Amino acid sequence: MKMRNLSLVLMLTIAMALLAGGSPAAAAQKNLILATTTSTQDTGLLDVLIPIFEKKTGYFVKTIAVGSGQAMAMGTKGEADVLLVHSSDAEKKFMAEGNGVSRLLVMHNDFVIVGPPSDPAGIKGTKSAAEALKQIAAKGAIFTSRGDNSGTHAKEKALWKAAGINPEGQKFYQQTGLGMGQTLNVTAEKKTYTLTDRGTYLALKKNLGLDILVEGDNILLNVYHVIDVNPTKFPKVNAPAGKAFAEFMVSKEVQDIIATFGVDKYGSPLFFPDAGKPEYE
Amino acid sequence: MELIVEGIRKAIWLLITFDREVLGITALSLKVSGLATFISLFIGISLGTVVALTRFPGRRLVVSLINTGMGVPPVVVGLFVTIFLWRNGPFGVLELLYTPTAIIIAQAVIATPIVAGISLASIQKLPEALRLQILALGATRIQMIWLLIREARLPLLAAVMAGFGGVISEVGASIMVGGNIKGYTRVLTTATVMETGKGNFDVAIALGVILLLFTFCINAILTGIQQRERPR
Numbered sequence: 157m158k159m160r161n162l163s164l165v166l167m168l169t170i171a172m173a174l175l176a177g178g179s180p181a182a183a184a185q186k187n188l189i190l191a192t193t194t195s196t197q198d199t200g201l202l203d204v205l206i207p208i209f210e211k212k213t214g215y216f217v218k219t220i221a222v223g224s225g226q227a228m229a230m231g232t233k234g235e236a237d238v239l240l241v242h243s244s245d246a247e248k249k250f251m252a253e254g255n256g257v258s259r260l261l262v263m264h265n266d267f268v269i270v271g272p273p274s275d276p277a278g279i280k281g282t283k284s285a286a287e288a289l290k291q292i293a294a295k296g297a298i299f300t301s302r303g304d305n306s307g308t309h310a311k312e313k314a315l316w317k318a319a320g321i322n323p324e325g326q327k328f329y330q331q332t333g334l335g336m337g338q339t340l341n342v343t344a345e346k347k348t349y350t351l352t353d354r355g356t357y358l359a360l361k362k363n364l365g366l367d368i369l370v371e372g373d374n375i376l377l378n379v380y381h382v383i384d385v386n387p388t389k390f391p392k393v394n395a396p397a398g399k400a401f402a403e404f405m406v407s408k409e410v411q412d413i414i415a416t417f418g419v420d421k422y423g424s425p426l427f428f429p430d431a432g433k434p435e436y437e
Numbered sequence: 438m439e440l441i442v443e444g445i446r447k448a449i450w451l452l453i454t455f456d457r458e459v460l461g462i463t464a465l466s467l468k469v470s471g472l473a474t475f476i477s478l479f480i481g482i483s484l485g486t487v488v489a490l491t492r493f494p495g496r497r498l499v500v501s502l503i504n505t506g507m508g509v510p511p512v513v514v515g516l517f518v519t520i521f522l523w524r525n526g527p528f529g530v531l532e533l534l535y536t537p538t539a540i541i542i543a544q545a546v547i548a549t550p551i552v553a554g555i556s557l558a559s560i561q562k563l564p565e566a567l568r569l570q571i572l573a574l575g576a577t578r579i580q581m582i583w584l585l586i587r588e589a590r591l592p593l594l595a596a597v598m599a600g601f602g603g604v605i606s607e608v609g610a611s612i613m614v615g616g617n618i619k620g621y622t623r624v625l626t627t628a629t630v631m632e633t634g635k636g637n638f639d640v641a642i643a644l645g646v647i648l649l650l651f652t653f654c655i656n657a658i659l660t661g662i663q664q665r666e667r668p669r
Contacts, residue, residue, distance in 0.1 A: 189535065198635050203619070218535045220616045235523055235534075337634035360636035392524045
């Protein structure tokens with residue numbers, strides 16, 4: 157008697173849960189999972205682009221904004237259909253392993269080293285980013301790292317390597333494990349230094365009280381690619397949708413939007429369109 | 438300080454202008470957490486009552502497990518639910534990951550042990566003599582259980598509040614299994630995290646204030662029901 161009651165309740169429960177979410181099986185082919193870096197969401201760029209894509213194609217986009225590292229990890233499991241990421245070395249490895257169909261250049265901006273206006277390590281105006289990091293370490297100032305395998309974190313590790321320093325476990329090195337926006341907030345609060353993409357910095361600038369101290373070094377280039385995940389390796393991937401999104405990102409319409417995005421609010425664009433141009437490396 | 442005032446002002450503004458996005462987010466939060474709590478009530482009260490009224494080997498272990506479950510971190514639940522719901526996971530065919538249903542499942546898993554634990558304690562606390570008396574008066578077993586639950590309704594309403602409060606304020610699991618998708622799985626807590634990340638502290642505070650406001654209203658209603666005791 158009791159068992160029957162219990163199973164009835166369970167069935168009712170499951171039915172209710174399914175009702176609440178609509179009929180998921182029918183909608184499956186319409187869904188596109190986009191795994192992307194936090195900067196495309198924190199700057200507000202995707203809030204502009206996604207509705208246009210949805211209206212145009214009828215796909216429903218599920219944007220999962222995580223670090224580039226996690227986005228690519230989702231791709232290597234076939235848990236995402238398309239990636240919008242900025243971590244070149246990891247992307248090349250991803251492609252070499254056959255996880256992606258195509259990798260297209262979308263846009264770039266650059267990384268900058270930001271810190272408090274008082275600049276305790278005296279790095280302002282340093283031409284080389286690696287030199288600046290060396291100086292931060294030498295002066296015992298504190299560097300706040302993303303520490304989350306994101307594209308920015310990967311770039312930062314490359315800079316430490318160029319500086320010939322292993323920062324892991326050192327006193328001047330603190331890791332947040334958070335997204336770019338939150339890491340900038342921590343940096344501002346603790347008056348430390350960090351590496352950030354220019355877009356997120358500009359979008360958050362008003363509340364931060366941090367200055368750009370180092371910029372313009374070639375190594376600081378920040379390049380975004382779109383990758384559609386390989387359906388022959390992962391049969392459950394929604395390949396047509398992924399392909400449509402990749403093509404959308406490099407279309408003239410989107411490239412024009414990217415070129416002007418943020419100008420009205422920040423006085424300069426946050427990203428520079430690059431579709432069809434030769435690769436930077 | 439200025440920021441908090443600004444945030445409260447923003448919250449009032451968003452509410453009186455019926456800001457569509459914020460209303461949608463709020464409605465989704467209430468719907469998802471309400472349904473999750475409802476589900477957890479069925480399972481939690483059944484489980485709690487069964488464990489309270491029966492004696493079986495390993496019962497102590499079960500009680501310990503339920504009590505541990507009351508404190509399980511939502512992110513851990515979120516992680517496991519994510520792995521189960523992955524496309525290539527055991528329940529992948531259902532295509533539930535990054536849907537409101539996924540959040541309901543995760544939150545129900547979080548709330549069930551809370552409800553079960555409080556139910557168990559409150560039913561078990563009822564005097565043994567009461568059970569015997571009810572049975573002696575000729576009630577069936579089902580009737581007896583119903584009477585016991587009625588007798589324990591004060592603490593059981595506390596279980597409802599604890600369960601609902603636990604899930605509506607939870608962020609870790611919701612962001613993992615829901616993905617914080619705009620207009621679809623974005624709830625008050627995940628939106629607060631995102632707006633903080635974007636540096637929009639006023640909006641973040643406003644969302645927090647709205648969350649507190651609605652939680653307070655719901656708890657006030659439940660407390661009203663709970664305390665509506667006839668004077669003896």
